[in-house]
Amino acid sequence: MHYFRDTWIEVNLDDISENYLKIQHHQRDGTKVMAIVKADGYGHGAYQVANHLIESGVDYLGVALLDEAIALRQSGIEVPILVLGWVAPEHAPIASKNGISLTIFQNEWLQQVALQENPLNLHVKFDTGMGRLGINDENEAKLIINKIKENPSLKLEGAFSHFATADELDSELVQLQKNRFSNYLSLINAEGLSVEMVHFGNSAGAIRFPDDEQHYVRVGISLYGLSPSEEMKSVIPFSLKQAFSLHSKLTHVKQISPGDTISYGATYQADETEWVGTVPIGYADGWIRRYAEKGHILVQGHRCKIVGRICMDQLIVKLPFQVDVGTQVTLVGKQADDEITIDEIAQQNDTINYEVPCLISSRVPRVYKKNNQIIETVNQILNN
Incomplete structure (x- = not known):
């Protein structure tokens, strides 16, 4: 073992792949799972989780930061990666060099990026009700779409949005967001562009709305065996294993x-x-x-x-x-x-299960298991 303290995390990679396969089989034909491995794989280890899921069939990853994407590339991960958060325009050439797709939702940002000659894949994000990141104005959407269309180095690879209340069983906002997103997709088509990847569903959306027409669902928390909310536990049609x-x-x-x-x-x-x-x-x-x-x-x-x-x-x-x-x-x-369970700890402390594993710091070693055997031990303090 490559650690010298008596505290450690164990991550069961078989549980993660089993969760993935159940979610994937739950989707309509043609819809794939984009595995979200941001925040060091929700505290489980981004590289180890990503590498194992790729072996299980995942062909696209999502992260929050460009740094996270580059770290995966440096670790040998070759499948496409999308940065879901904002990246400074001056760093777009780094993304291009590493074959990393970026999220676009600001005309000013695009004007700066359009000056570069390096090919860059973009996913346009629409704010349909989350109120966080994304275009919420049709005029700006048209400006961005046409700017991409005019620049041969820019490729509109994807279009997406994000549910705000899909983990609530009785929310009118869900359908409103779907309608708004559909209108934005129609706008893209009307402007003469096609999109290879449409993705909207998060873990809650992927579980609750498997028949929605999209190319990918973005699944994070449920890959790790946790329900998106307490309310949703009663409607998940398969068991999830906490890894x-x-x-x-x-x-x-x-x-x-x-x-x-x-x-x-x-x-x-x-x-x-x-x-x-x-x-x-x-x-x-x-x-x-x-x-x-x-x-x-x-x-x-x-x-x-x-x-x-x-x-x-x-x-x-x-x-x-x-x-x-x-x-x-x-x-x-x-x-x-x-x-x-993680859910129990979250309930005791009036928080959500997402927070509990994400808070465990890098000084706690991670031990990875497959077939009940230790296959790798990672101690970030000693960099091994």
């Missing part, structure tokens, strides 16, 4: 007496004689302080409450009895007959 688990080991075990206090601020005081254990993970690792309020970890199959404040590098749990230093504990995942 992420988080483990550590006890580094210290001791008995404390009534009145003894624990951690910063002495916010926990023992009412009786009890055993406590120290776990080497803290908010610098992404196990943030608020997780202590309702949080537990699994020790020998028992749920053990976090006591006192979570520190930068360590936390403390109340143990049911004395256990040995070095005992493995689980913060996310299964142990014996119990399981702590």
Whole structure:
């Protein structure tokens, strides 16, 4: 193993490929899955996830940043990659050089990019109700489309938008967004351009509207085995497997007496004689302080409450009895007959499941498994 601390993530790549295949088979004929691996693959590892999904049949990737796309190229990923976020126009030649497609939604941006001679693939984004990025004016859309049409170095590869409420089962905005997007696609055709790739559905859209006519759906959170929302769990027609688990080991075990206090601020005081254990993970690792309020970890199959404040590098749990230093504990995942899920942690802390794995920092090593065997260990501190 190429790490020297007793805290690590395990990523089950077989679960990710199984989730992908279920989502892909759920789509209408001809619709493919664009795998979204931004934010280091939602904390799972962008390269490892991308490489495994490519082996499973994925032929297009989506990221948020140009840096993320370049990192994948430098790691040997050759399939097409789309940067979904804004990229400064002066960096367009770098994207072109690396065969990376960019998102376009500003006429001013296009005017600067149009000066370059390097071929560049573009995906025009329309704001149909998300209110984040995208064209929401038909006149600007026409200006951009015609500017692309006039420049032989620019290719309109795709057109897309993004659902704001597809993970809500009763939202009128969904159909309104679909109608607006359809109008923008008609506008492109009316201006004499064709689009190779139309994509709208995110994880929620891909699951709820598999019959929508599009070339790709962009799937992120559900690839990793998580529902886009609590509300959607009841309508997902197949099971998703959580691929992420988080483990550590006890580094210290001791008995404390009534009145003894624990951690910063002495916010926990023992009412009786009890055993406590120290776990080497803290908010610098992404196990943030608020997780202590309702949080537990699994020790020998028992749920053990976090006591006192979570520190930068360590936390403390109340143990049911004395256990040995070095005992493995689980913060996310299964142990014996119990399981702590990402959804449970999100619910306890009034957030969404997306946030939990994304917060786990790069100083926590990632261990990758296939067929229940470790195939790779990544420790970004040691760059291996």
